[in-house]
Amino acid sequence: MPLAYSLATRPVTAEIRGHTLGYALDLPRSGLLVTGYLLATVGALLLSGDPVLRSLGAPAAAGAVVCVALWRLEFVSTWCAFAAVCSVILLVRTRPDPVPEP
Secondary structure, eight states: OHHHHHHHOEEEEEEEEEEEEEEEETTTHHHHHHHHHHHHHHHHHHHHHHHHHHHHHHHHHHHHHHHHHOOOOOOOHHHHHHHHHHHHHHHHHSSOOOOOOO
């Protein structure tokens, strides 16, 4: 909720920083919000009862760590790209098998 409210009521800027985009939003307690977001997204995968989802949690967690370590100012941009790749992997792994033609 705090992020949605801030996005709706405050200015958001983006600028090109090398090969990434840097976003700026005057967001109170941004570290706490990012931590909560990562716990909800990556933590849910790591704690899942489904082994496929758990196996996706480890690379997602590693990706978040790499994004923070290497691109601290561009975390949102790099994390979104990495999360999109994880989403495609999840889609492929959870798609039902096609029904063969009779």
